[in-house]
Amino acid sequence: MKAVQFTEHGGTEVIEYGDFPDPEPERDEVLVDVKAGALNHLDVWTRRGLPGITLDMPHIPGSDGAGEVVDVGEDVTRFEPGDRVALSAGVSCGKCEFCRHGEHSMCVNYHIIGEHVRGVHSELAAVPEDNLLSVPEGVSWETAAAAPLVFQTAWRMLITRADVTSGEHVLVLGASGGVGHAAVQIADYAGATVYATGSSEAKLEHARELGADHVIDYEAEDFASQIRELTGGRGVDVVVDHIGKATWQDSLKSLAKGGRIVTCGATTGGQPETDINRIFWNQLSVIGSTMASLGEADDVMELVWDGTFEPAIREVLPMSETARAHEMLENREGFGKVVVKPDSEL
Structure with missing residues (x-):
């Protein structure tokens, strides 16, 4: 597959779009054919080398994305091939005192897909089942990718x-x-x-x-x-x-x-x-405050899916131009989210 990636921290010059091994889903993971991703300032900080974070290199960024399920691990029960899904990037353990009380975003082992582990700005992504939201028919891939994190x-x-x-x-x-x-x-x-x-x-x-x-x-x-x-x-x-x-x-x-x-x-x-x-x-x-707990995510995304809230999209670019997308965020160009799509989708 093709993926946005970098092998060292630095400016936008470290960003590449090239070949990367196809991911294989674990027992609790879903393999997603990514139709669109979106950028956040988090991507800029991660690329620069956010203090205190150690990444496996090469790193694939991206904490927002949406696409179609192509395969599922043997323990997955909520999704099947053909389903439309979007990423909810916060990963919690489900076992600590905060998770037991529904405060998943305060989990002692909380981490974010795309920041602490490889993200979804790639043609394919293997994502834990618990980190996917169902996307209704009629919602564009750009909207589904741009809305969840913010x-x-x-x-x-x-x-x-x-x-x-x-x-x-x-x-x-x-x-x-x-x-x-x-x-x-x-x-x-x-x-x-x-x-x-x-x-x-x-x-x-x-x-x-x-x-x-x-x-x-x-x-x-x-x-x-x-x-x-x-x-x-x-x-x-x-x-x-x-x-x-x-x-x-x-x-x-x-x-x-x-x-x-x-x-x-x-x-x-x-x-x-x-x-x-x-x-x-x-x-x-x-x-x-950080990202939402599971119930909060469901509540607000229902209001996105029904059109009550609408993510503003300033530009849609091919993933091969992700460096330009980073520059737009750093230079505060435009209003709303920058969306990137695999070049094969354009």
């Missing part, structure tokens, strides 16, 4: 961890990115007044179309000051911040008393200066 992540952040309720005010930073554009839709669905930041009028217009009530060009305006002005000095109840170092202090300034900041990542750095005085005096909550 919508699961944003759903857990807003609905489970931050517990957003109707009537609250929610600020979503980086609304043009994968998690950001999903968070705008989910906050709007929850009945919140949604504030979104972006770096161009085109990106802000997309955010409006997805449900943002107020938009802020963070390159032209100080978003914390704008939030204070838009809320009459009160601030917002929740800030969704997956950016980190560059925005952290202003995110705290944007919160009302008793507000919550929820984070799933730090694309500009994970060790920002922080205002502890503001946190305790305003009784703020700092909430960490």
